[in-house]
Amino acid sequence: MHASLPILTFGLAATLAACQAKPQEAVKSDRPVLVQAVAFEPQAPERTFVATIRPRVESDLGFRVAGKVARRLVSVGDTVKAGQALAALDATDLRLQREQAEAEMRAATAALLQAESELRRILTLRGQGWSTTATYDRQQAITEEARGRLARAERALLLAENAFSYATLTADLDGVVTATQIEPGQVVDTDKVAIRIARLSEKEAAIAIPEAQIAAVRTGTASITLWSNPDKRYQATLRELSPSADPATRTYQARFSILSAEETVQFGMTATVTIGEAGTTEVARLPLSSLHNQGGGPAVWVVGTDGRPALRPVTVAAYQSHDVLVTKGVSDGDRVIILGVQKLDPGQRVRIVETLQF
Known part of the structure; x- marks a missing residue:
């Protein structure tokens, strides 16, 4: 009777030890983690400016002789051909x-x-x-x-x-009438602007550039989107940059030629010009807390499809006050653990409690 007592005591102790081990393993295999999805972007941020669609060539036409206006043959918005009569004087x-x-x-x-x-x-x-x-x-x-x-x-x-x-005013080019400043019965002189015509074949986006952004605009790549159709993007090139600032706004006027502009791109429309630096390195911005270094260089924990973290070495482009810029080692869409990376083990199962989209 007394001999079986130690055996029973030992069995109970083993059973209790096994019961305590199972919860610990469960906690370890289901460690909650906070992750962030990787998204690469240009290291230098893109700059956007509000623009207005303007014609590259806009001509102010006037009579070459003085006289009284007898007829005005066109109105604003009319499309005209070279040589077409626009207005006539009493001859x-x-x-x-x-x-x-x-x-x-x-x-x-x-x-x-x-x-x-x-x-x-x-x-x-x-x-x-x-x-x-x-x-x-x-x-x-x-x-x-x-x-x-x-x-x-x-x-x-x-x-x-x-x-x-000269009593008949004719168009010098194919285009659209953008302004009329004469009416029948009006007496005009040779210095009077009668009709303004814009050439349809060449369209531009005019923007005002702050002084600090001049260098980026000169060397960057430009694209244009219309507010009326933001899903359509047009490539553009810098054609003209004013050498002097506007005395009122202290900004520099710039004009970008729109490549392959369609008929839907109409004069006077509002657009957005986006300037990106040419040849900018693509980087992924991650919190500093996501880095883990075991003496072999910076690395991050990436959660795989099986729910287990894997340590990946990364190449760091720059360290900032709260973030780190990574160029290699991760891909778009990878889920990187950003908190508690020092307490993780390879192969350990984790449970994502929150996902942040960067």
């Missing part, structure tokens, strides 16, 4: 000037014919001894004057015809 006075120039030329032509005929007659008489050299020289001078008068009359007629043609 009554210009027509009279042309008719006057035509009459002057006819008179000069008749005077020249008469002078040349008289010169030939005097030359014949001179050969027969009936005319003097002085008479011949005088008639030759009259003939030269008649030729000069005819030349002046021809130039005057050409100028009158040009002035008459």
Whole structure:
């Protein structure tokens, strides 16, 4: 009876030890961890600017002669072709000037014919001894004057015809009318802007750049998205950067040519210009608490599909106050443990309690 007592006591102790070991193993295999999904991005952040779609070529057209506007043939938004009539002046006075120039030329032509005929007659008489050299020289001078008068009359007629043609304002290029500043009945001078036309083939995005961002804009790569269609992205190139700042805003005006702009890209639309640095290294930003170093360099714990963590060596590009920038060792979408990494063991099962999307 007394001999079986130690055996029973030993059995109870073994049973209690086994019961205590099972909860400890369960706690160890289901350690809760906090993870963060890896997302690579350019090391230098992209910069965005609000832009307005503008034409590269916009011409202010005006009449080359003064007069009273008789007709305006186009309105804002109309598409025009090169050579198309846009507006016309009252051409009554210009027509009279042309008719006057035509009459002057006819008179000069008749005077020249008469002078040349008289010169030939005097030359014949001179050969027969009936005319003097002085008479011949005088008639030759009259003939030269008649030729000069005819030349002046021809130039005057050409100028009158040009002035008459200037009474009709025509388009110099294919484009769209963006402004009209004349109305029928209005008297305009030669320095008055009548109609503004923008070329449709070349479109740009105009932005204002702060002084601190000039270098990034010069060397970066640009893309453009319209506010009306943010899912469509257009590639762009810097065409013009103002050498001086605007005195009011202290910003520099820049224009980006839009490559392969479609008809949906219309003048006056609001857009966003995104500037990224060319050749920027892709990095993953992780908390400093995710790094684990056992003497072989920095590493992180990555949770696999089986729910077990694996230690991976990583290449660190830079250390910041709260974060570390990693270039190699992890991939997009990897789940990196960011808290309690010193208490983990390889192969130990973990339980994710919260996932942060970076």
